[in-house]
Amino acid sequence: MSNRSTECGEAAGRRITNEEGVTVNYCERRKTEVKRDKQMLRIDINLIFTVINILLLALAFRIFLFGPVKKIIAKRQEEADEEYEKARVSRQEADELKEQYNTTLTKLEEEKKETLMTARKNADAEYRRIVQNAEDKAATIRSDALTQAESTRHQVLKRAEREIADMVLEATEKMTGKAVSGKSVNMALYDEFLNKAGDKK
Amino acid sequence: MEAVAEHIQEELNVQTVFTIPIFGGIGVAESVVVTWIIMGVLILVSILLTRGFKTRNISKRQAAVELCVTKLLGLVESMLGEEGAQYAGYLTTVLLYIGVANIIGIFGFKSPTKDLNVTLALALMSIVLVQAAAIRAKGVKGWLKGFTQPIAVVTPFNILDLITRPLSLCMRLFGNVLGAFVIMKLIEQVLPVVLPAVFSLYFDLFDGLLQAYVFVFLTSLYIKEAIEE
Numbered sequence: 001m002s003n004r005s006t007e008c009g010e011a012a013g014r015r016i017t018n019e020e021g022v023t024v025n026y027c028e029r030r031k032t033e034v035k036r037d038k039q040m041l042r043i044d045i046n047l048i049f050t051v052i053n054i055l056l057l058a059l060a061f062r063i064f065l066f067g068p069v070k071k072i073i074a075k076r077q078e079e080a081d082e083e084y085e086k087a088r089v090s091r092q093e094a095d096e097l098k099e100q101y102n103t104t105l106t107k108l109e110e111e112k113k114e115t116l117m118t119a120r121k122n123a124d125a126e127y128r129r130i131v132q133n134a135e136d137k138a139a140t141i142r143s144d145a146l147t148q149a150e151s152t153r154h155q156v157l158k159r160a161e162r163e164i165a166d167m168v169l170e171a172t173e174k175m176t177g178k179a180v181s182g183k184s185v186n187m188a189l190y191d192e193f194l195n196k197a198g199d200k201k
Numbered sequence: 202m203e204a205v206a207e208h209i210q211e212e213l214n215v216q217t218v219f220t221i222p223i224f225g226g227i228g229v230a231e232s233v234v235v236t237w238i239i240m241g242v243l244i245l246v247s248i249l250l251t252r253g254f255k256t257r258n259i260s261k262r263q264a265a266v267e268l269c270v271t272k273l274l275g276l277v278e279s280m281l282g283e284e285g286a287q288y289a290g291y292l293t294t295v296l297l298y299i300g301v302a303n304i305i306g307i308f309g310f311k312s313p314t315k316d317l318n319v320t321l322a323l324a325l326m327s328i329v330l331v332q333a334a335a336i337r338a339k340g341v342k343g344w345l346k347g348f349t350q351p352i353a354v355v356t357p358f359n360i361l362d363l364i365t366r367p368l369s370l371c372m373r374l375f376g377n378v379l380g381a382f383v384i385m386k387l388i389e390q391v392l393p394v395v396l397p398a399v400f401s402l403y404f405d406l407f408d409g410l411l412q413a414y415v416f417v418f419l420t421s422l423y424i425k426e427a428i429e430e
Contacts, residue, residue, distance in 0.1 A: 042317070043321060054323065058294040061294045069251065073267065076256040076257070
């Protein structure tokens with residue numbers, strides 16, 4: 001078998017440099033026509049070649065096809081994991097911040113309430129104080145006014161008494177036609193009269 | 202009809218594209234050369250598709266590549282189970298390779314899976330992987346003990362499995378691709394328009410991808426079975 005191959009191979013080898021495989025095939029066929037049934041099922045060194053070819057192809061696929069695809073998918077997965085981790089951390093931080101804000105807000109709210117309450121209390125006290133002051137002042141003013149009115153009335157009364165006394169004296173002088181002697185004695189008399197008149201009132 | 206037979210025969214033959222002039226000449230088969238082309242295209246496409254990957258604001262291309270690769274690996278991983286997930290890379294490679302190899306006939310190449318060397322190589326690698334996975338999972342002792350499970354009587358059959366499993370994997374793939382090809386050629390002879398296109402959808406595309414799936418599915422099944430207690 002190897003002898004046949006050699007013969008034909010040499011012929012084919014010469015031709016294949018110039019022409020396509022078809023020509024070679026015809027050469028081969030003519031030479032091996034008699035034994036072609038055997039050649040259809042030939043098993044030879046090409047089996048080894050095929051084994052090497054398949055192994056090479058498997059290696060090449062690993063390097064050029066499966067490898068890059070797996071690598072890129074793994075890398076993408078890694079990046080995605082990283083992103084997720086980043087997002088998780090960010091969310092955690094945000095949650096913490098939110099919690100902090102909430103606490104601060106609650107504290108502020110309480111402080112506000114307290115301040116308001118204190119202010120209201122102060123205001124109330126101030127209000128009461130002012131009102132009290134006003135009331136006190138009003139009372140003082142009223143009592144002063146009353147005292148003054150009393151004293152004025154008293155003075156007016158006194159003056160009126162004196163004037164009446166004078167008028168009475170004058171009238172009496174005119175009626176009697178003479179000057180009342182012993183003015184001081186008479187004055188006491190008038191006073192008595194006046195007192196009686198005042199009592200009648 | 203004679204011409205058809207000859208054409209089919211010719212297509213089925215495994216041609217030697219060139220010979221490496223050492224050790225009395227090593228003939229490199231067409232299937233190996235087509236495999237190189239498939240490898241080149243797959244690797245080039247992989248490099249082009251996975252260029253400039255970003256972690257955010259990804260392009261539609263990246264989204265599509267990520268989705269496809271993840272789904273493919275996920276599919277194989279789900280068949281392998283949790284413990285066997287480490288073998289998903291190799292099996293997905295096999296899935297892609299057989300898938301492309303089966304349908305590459307559409308582009309005018311001869312499917313490498315029409316060469317017994319290729320299917321046998323794949324099957325042998327599968328069974329080596331299964332045994333290696335078993336040894337890795339259970340240790341040499343556990344692996345050897347596994348042959349007597351569930352009862353000692355089945356030991357010869359378990360040992361026979363070492364041959365029948367790769368053989369069935371190899372022959373299933375080879376036979377399906379071969380059969381699909383022969384049927385398509387015959388259909389083309391009967392009616393060269395419309396009809397082949399319809400059947401091509403099934404035989405070339407669906408069956409090709411299905412066989413790739415079946416191959417990987419069975420291998421995963423064997424691995425899963427081998428590594429669990």
